[in-house]
Amino acid sequence: MVTRLKEVDAVTVGLGWTGAIMARELTKAGLNVVSLERGPDRIPGEDFILPSVRDELRYAGRLELMWDNSLDTLTFRNFPAEQALPIRRIGAFLPGEGVGGSGIHWGALHWRFLPSDFRIRSTLTERYGANAIAADMTIADWPLSFDEIEPFYDRFDKICGVSGKAGNVRGKKIEGGNIFEGPRSNEYPNAPIKSSNAGLMFGAAARSLGYHPFPAPVAIASAAYTNAENVPLGACEYCGFCNRVACETNAKASPNSTLLPTLRLEPKFELRTRCFVTKLNYDKAAKKVVSVTYTDLRNGEEYEQPAGLVLLTSYVFSNVQHLLLAGIGEPYEHATGKGVVGKNYAYQFEAGAAAFFENKELNPFWGSAGTAVCIDDFNGENFDHGGLGFFGGGYFTCNTPSAPPLAGRSVPHGTPQWGSEWKRATVKWYHHAARFNTQGSVYANRDNFMDLDPTYRDAFGRPLLRLTYNGPENEHKMSRYLLDKLEGIIKAMAPTHYEMHPRPKTFTVVPYQSTHNTGGTMMGTDPKSSVVNRYLQAWDAHNLFVEGASVFPQQHGYNPTGTVGALAYWSAQAITTQYLKNPGPLVHA
Amino acid sequence: MTEETIPRRRFLLGAGIAGTAVASGLGQTEPAAAQAQGPAAAAPAAPQPEPLLALNETEHAFVVAAVDTLIPADELSPSGSDCGIATYIDRQLASAWGGGAKMYRAGPFHKGKPEQGYQLPLTPAEFMKAGIAAANEWSRKAYGRDFDRLVADKRVEALKAMEAGKAEFGSVSARAFFGRLHAMTMEGFFSDPIYGGNRNKVSWKMLGFPGLPATYAHLIDEYRDKRYVAEPRSIEDFS
Amino acid sequence: MTITLKETDAVVVGMGWTGSILARELTKAGLNVVGLERGAMRTPRDNFTIPAVRDDLKYAVRQELFQDAQLETVTMRHSPGETALPIRRLGSFLPGTDVGGAGSHWNGMTWRWLPSDHKLRSHVTERYGKDVIPPEMTIEDFPVSYDELEPFYDKFEKLCGVSGKAGNLRGTKIDGGNVFEGPRQNEYPNPPLTRSMAGEIMDTAARSLGYHPFPCPSSNASEPYTNPEGMTLGACEYCGHCERFGCEANAKASPNVCILPALLADQKFELRTYAQVKELVYDKAARKVRAVRYVDTRTGEEYEQPAGLVILGAYVFNNVLLMLTAGIGEPYDYKTGKGAVGKNYCYQVSGNSVTVFFADKEINPFMAAGAHGVLIDDFNGDNFDHGGLGFFGGAWIQGGTTNGRPIFTRPVPPGTPRWGREWKKATAQWYNHAFNIGASGCNYAHRENFLDLDPTYRDALGRPLIRMSYNFRDNDYKLAEYLGGVLGSIARAMNPTVMSNPAIKRGDYNVVPYQSTHNTGGTMSGADPKTSAVNRYLQAWDADNLFVMGASVFPQNASYNPTGVVGALAYWSAHAITTQYLKSPGPLVHA
DSSP: EEHHHHHEEEESOOSSSHHHHHHHHHHTOOOOEEEEEESSSHHHHHHTTTTOOOIIIIIIITTTTTTEEEEEEEEEESSSSSSSOHHHHHEEEBBBBBTTTTGGGOOOBOOOOOOHHTHHHHHHHHHTTTTTTTTTTTTOOSSSSSHHHHHHHHHHHHTTTBBBOOSSTTEEEEETTOOOSSSSOOSSBBBOOOOOOOHHHHHHHHHHOOOOOOEOBBOSSSSOOOOTOOOOOOOOOOBBOTTTTTTTTOOOOOOOTHHHHHHHOOTTTTEESSEEEEEEETTEEEEEEEEEEEEETTTTEEEEEEEEEEEEEEEEHHHHHHHHHHTOOOOTTTOOOOOOOBBEEOOOEEHHHHHEEEEEOOTTBBOOOOOOOOOTSSSSTTSTTTTTTTOOOEEEEOOOOOTTTTTTOOOOOOOOOOOOHHHHHHHHHSSSEEEEEEEEOOOOOOOOEEEEEEEEEEESSSSEEEEEOOOHHHHHHHHHHHHHHHHHHHTTTOOOOOOOOESSSSSSSSSOOOOOOOEEEEOOOOOOOOOOOOSSSEEEEEEEEEEEEEGOOSSOOSSSHHHHHHHHHHHHHHIIIIIITTTTTOOOO | OOOOOOHHHHHHHHHTOTTSGGGGGGGGSSOOOOOOGGGGOOOOOEEEEEEESSOOOHHHHHHHHHHHHHSSSSSSSSTTTTTTHHHHHHHHHHHHHTTTTOOOOOOOOOOOOOOGGOOOOOOHHHHHHHHHHHHHHHHHHSSSGGGGGGGHHHHHHHHHHTTTOOSSOSSSSSHHHHHHHHHHHHHHHHOOGOOOOOOOGGHHHHHTOOOSSSOOTTTTTTTTOOOOOOOOTTGGGGO | OOOEOEEEEEEEEEEEEHHHHHHHHHTTTTTEEEOSSSSSOOHHHHHTTGGGOOOOOOIIIIITTTTOOOTTEEEEEOOOOTTOOOSSSSOOOOOOOOOGGGGGOOOOOOOOHHHHTTTTTHHHHHHHOOOOOOTTTTOOOOOOHHHHHHHHHHHHHHHHHHBBBEEETTTTOBTBBOTSSOOOOSSSSSSOOOHHHHHHHHHHHHHHTTOOOOEBSBOOOOSSSEOOOSOOOOOOBBSOOOTTTTTTOOOOOHHHHHHHHHHHHEEEEEEOOSSSEEEEEEEEEEEEEEEEEEETTOOEEEEEEEEEEEEEEHHHHHHHHHHHTTOOOOBBTTTTTOOBTTTTOOOOEEEEEEEETTTEEEEEESSSSSSSOOEEOOOOOTTSSSTTSOOOOEEEEEEEEEEEOOTTOOOOOOTTTTSSHHHHHHHHHHGGGEEEEEEOBBBBBOTTEEEEEEEEEEEEOOEEEEEOOOOOOOOHHHHHHHHHHHHHHHHHTTOOEEOOOOOOOOOOOSSSOOOOOOBSSSSBBOTTTTTOOOTSBBBBTTTTEEEEEGGGOEEEEEOOOOHHHHHHHHHHHHIIIIIIIITTOOOOOOO
C-alpha cells in the first residue's frame, strides 16, 4: 500500500555531493526541495569527534561509512560471455552511504580535467589521424568546453576551500604549480598542504629529470577558511587517518561540512533519511518523471513523492539502475552496440610502486593525500603519443602510505607475511617506505558497460545492476609506459630498494583500487548516442537531471570529484536561469 | 540537533549522575557533584570512561538517561549506567548481532501484523539509532529539550508515554523502540559481565543468583528450602 | 557445474537425532552411509566447556546454536486468505543446526504417546460417538500402535539413559510414576532426578487434589550411565543452563554423546559437514530418489551424491521442502483436501501457566535440570472424560523450575511495573521465591493448518521458503480455557503467598515469543497413500527408497514433547529397513 504525498518542487535522490549542491542551488532559487537518502544522517559535530574518529578498524577496515551490501549490491563479470556474480563484500571501490555519501570519507584529491580532455576524440583525430582511434574505443568529446566550465570549477573550489598551487592563472604559467592545467581564473583558495618528506624527495628527482612537480591539490583546507556559503572550515591536522575516515576538524571538505550547515537551516529544504528510493515513476508520453517511490526503512511503509523536478544524485550505479528500471532511455545492448543507458562505463587504471629509504625519516603517521607531490607530464595529451601504441595517461603521485598501522606497513616484496622475520622487516621499514601511484585514464570501450542482472535481486526485489568490465589493452599498454617513466624517477631518488606494482591482466573486484566509477548516463550532443545533454538534462525526460560521474563519456587521468562538483553547479545554473523560466528540453538536437 | 552550548558530558554531571563512567571522563578540573547512592549499592570507584563503539555522544547520553530511569540508583543497586548498561548497549549494537546477523533481510518488505514479527529492513543497531533520533525529536516537541536533559520525573513520564505507544515518533514505532530498549536494558543488567553490563555482578548479588560454575548436584538436597548464599562468580572468574 | 560422486549405499540428510540413529543402524547392517550436515561439527569437548557454556546472553538470548534466519526461514500467515511474511527473527520456535541438531541443546523431556494418542481418531470415535469430530479437525490414527512401538520407545530411552519412574510396568500400575502411561516392559534406565523445591510443592498439591504426580521423564542422566552403544553419560549437575545450551557434563543425551563417537569410528560411515542439501533427484517413473544434490558451503561447489537409499532427517520444514521441490507425492491443496505433502501441520498449545509466589519458601531456581519438574497427566489425552466439554485432547501439567537465569527468569507478582524502583524491589524480593505451573496442550490437525511453498520469498540458495498457514483453532482455545481452570486450582492448592492469574492462550498465533520447537506434520504417516505421504514404516508412498524421519510424520501433535516418539519411530523404521527393505527393496506396504 503506497501512500501518495503532496507534490514538492524538487526531489534529490540521494544526498551526497551532487544532491547537496543541487538542493542548495535550488532552494536559493526559491524551490521547495526534498532530499531522500537511504542511509543515516551524518553530522560532523555529533558523529565524527575525537577520539572515536581515530578508529582504523571501524572505518577503514569494517567500512562503517560505506555501502551496506546486505540490502543491495551489484553483480560483476569481466567479459560479456561470463556469468556475473554478486559483489558480496565491496573491495575495489567503496561508495559511501548516508548523508554526505562518499564525500564524508574521500581522500579529497581535487582536480580539473585538461582542456584537451573535454575534446578528446577531436584532439586525437587532429593529432594522430582519422583512423587513429580503434573502433572499440568508444570515446567522445564532451558537449562543453573547459572554458565554459572553468567558472564552475572555480566555484566549487571556493566551496571546498581547496588547497594547492596554481600552475596557470589566466594563461600565465607559474613554476611550482601544474603548468599543464587549463588556465584558471584564480589561484587556489588555500595555500598548498605541506608536502611529506617522500613527496619532496620525489619532486626533486622529478625536477632533475626535467619534469614539473607540484603539491597535490586537495579539498582539505590548509588553514582555517570561510567558504562561499559563509561556513567556517577548520585547518588540516595532518592526522594521517584521512581516506575512509571522516574529518573531525571540518578541514576535509564534505557536503556535511561545507553545504549542509546552511541547508539544514533553510525552511525550504527537507531531509528524509533512511528513505530508500526504489523507483522513478516515468510518464513516457509526457517525457516526465512524475514522482519517485521510496520505502521508509524505519516503518517499512512505501510512499510516492510527486515532484516537479527530479535530480538523480544517487551515484553512478544507482543512477543507471534507476533509469533502466524506469525505462527512461534505451538500454545499451552490447551485442548490437545500440542504446545508450549503461554504455561507456569506465574506471581508473591505477598502478604504482613502493620504495624503501634506509636513511630517510619519512614519518608515515602524519599526512593526508595533500602531502603528496605530483607530476602531470604524462597525463592526457600533455605528451606526444605518436608511435606509442596507446592513448591516455595519468598523473604520478608520491606520498607516505596511509599512516595507521593496519594498512600502513610496507615491506619489500618477498618478506614473509608472519613470524620473526616479518616482524623485523615491518619494524625496519615502517618509517622508511614511500608509495607511488599512477592515476591512469580509462578510455571507454564497447565491452565495458552496465545493465540489469538477469538472476540476482536486491532486498526489495529489484534486479541488481550488472557491471561488465576489464581494463582494455589500450590501458594496459598505457600503464606499462607510465610505470616505466615512474621507475625512472624512483631510480633518481636513489632508494635502498624499490619495486614496481603493475596491475594484473584481469581486473579483480577484491583489492581496493579506487572509487572512480564513471559512465552509464553519458552526456553528449546527440540523443541517439547519449543519455543527457550538455546541461545533464535527460533527453527522454526533460524534468530529470542526472548528476555525478555517470555523465562522463570516459574517464580521464584525474580523480573525478572536482569535475563532478563543477558540472553540478553548471547544471544547477542551467536549471535556475533557463529551465525554471521555461520548463522543457534545454537543447534541441 | 541541540542548541545548547554545554557539552553533554558536563551537563550529565550537573544533572546528578556524578560518579558515572560518563562523568568521570571529564577533565579533572570539574569536581564531581556529591550524589547519595547508599552503601549497599555503591559501585566501586567509577572505571575509566568507556570509548564508544557504535553510539555517538548524543545517543549515548540518551541511553544513559534512559537506563538510569529504567533502573534508578537505590539501596538495591546503582543506577543503570553505573552498572555498565549503557556500555553493554553500545557494544551490542557494534556486535554482529547489532549488524543484523542471523536476521532474514530479503524483501519484499510489508508491514504485516504484529503476530508476523519484525518486518523492517533495519538492523538492530540502525533501528536503535533511528529510535533515539525520533525520541529526542519528540522530546523536543513535547518538553522543549532532548530526553537526557529532562529532570527525573519528566523522564519517567516520557518513558511511560513511549511504553504505552502514546508518544508520536513519526516513522518509528515508539512502542517497538521502547520494547527493544527495555529488553536490552534487562540484558545489560543481568547478563554476564563479560559483555560490559552487570558490573561487578551487581544484579546477581541483588538477586542471590550464584552465577558460575553452577554445579549443584551435591547441594540440591541439602539446600531444599534453604537459602543458598554464594559470592557470585562470572565467566571471567573462570578464564 | 555439478560434480557427480560415486554411488553410496545410503545418504542421510541431516545429522540430528534421526539422522544419527539411522546412520548407526544402517552401518551396523553393513551399509556404506554418507551423512550430509549443512552445519559444522560439534563436540562437547570443543564446543561445550566451562566457563563459556554458562553464557546466558550468547546461548539463550542471542540463540548461538540455532539456525541462521538470514539464510533460511519460514513465512507465516494465519489463514490462506492472507499474505505470508517471513519470520525474520526466530522466536516462536528455534530449529537447531550443526551436527547433533537441536538434540545438542534441548531440555530433555522424553515421552511416549499414550495408547489413545496412537489411535486418536478411532479412540475418540469409539468413546464419544461417530460424528463428534468436526470435519475440519483432520486428525488420524497413527498406523503403528503403542504396543508395536513399545520395544522401540524402550530402545530410545536406553540410548538416552532417561531418568524417570515407571507408572505402568507390564500392566501393573505403580504409584509415584505416571499411572496413565501405556504399559512399559521395563523400568526407566535411570532413577528419577532429585526433586527440586518447586517439584516438591507441586507433588504435595497434586496429591492433595487426588491427582497422580510423577517425576519428569528426563534425558538428563541422574547418574553416570553407559548406554547400549557403549557411550558413557555423566551425571546431571543441575546447573540450570539446559535448554539452548550444550552440556559440559555429557549428562544431557544428544546424538553427539549417545551415538556419534561410535558412528564416527565406523569405517562405513562418512560425515560431510558444510554440506547443504539443495534438492533430491527424483525419478518418478522408477519411484526412486536417484541422488541428493548438495552445496559445499566452504567452496560453493555443487555435488550430486547418488545413493541406493535416502533418509530424510532434515527437520519438519526441510523434509517438506525437499519433497515438494522434487515433486515427490502430491502437494496438499487445502481447498480440495487432496494431497498429503504439507498437510496436517501442527504445533503445541503452550503458554498456559500460572506463577506462584511463596514468601516463606526458598525455591533456588538456579539449581535445576532441563527436564526436572513434577508432572501430572490426569488432564492429558483422553485420560479424563471429555463428555460435554466441547473439545478433545489435553495437556501435561508441570510444576517446576528449569532455570534461574535472570535475564529471562525473574517472576514478579501481577501488577508489578516493568521497570523503575518498584520493579527492582519486587524482582529482588521474589526472585528466589516463585515458579511456574505450566501446561503443554496437544494441537490437533486442522484443514487450514498446513505447509506449502511460498510464492515470493526465497532462501539463500534461491529456493522458495516454506510457507506456514497456521493458527490456533476452536479446539485449542477451548482446551486452553479448561486448562486455565485446572492450573488455577492446582495453584490455589499450594496455598501461595501470591499467585498470578492463569495465563490462558487466547488470540492469534504469534511468531514472536518463544513457545516451543514442537513443529510437526507435513509428511504424515498413514494407512492410505491418498491421504498420507509415508506409510507406517515412514517409507514414502511415491519413492520406495526414501524414508522420512522426524515429527513431520505425525498426523497431529499430542501434548508431549515429540522427541521420545521421534526417536522410537526412527528405530522402528530402521528395523523395517534392515530386516525387510534391504532383503527385498520395494514398497513395504501394499495399500
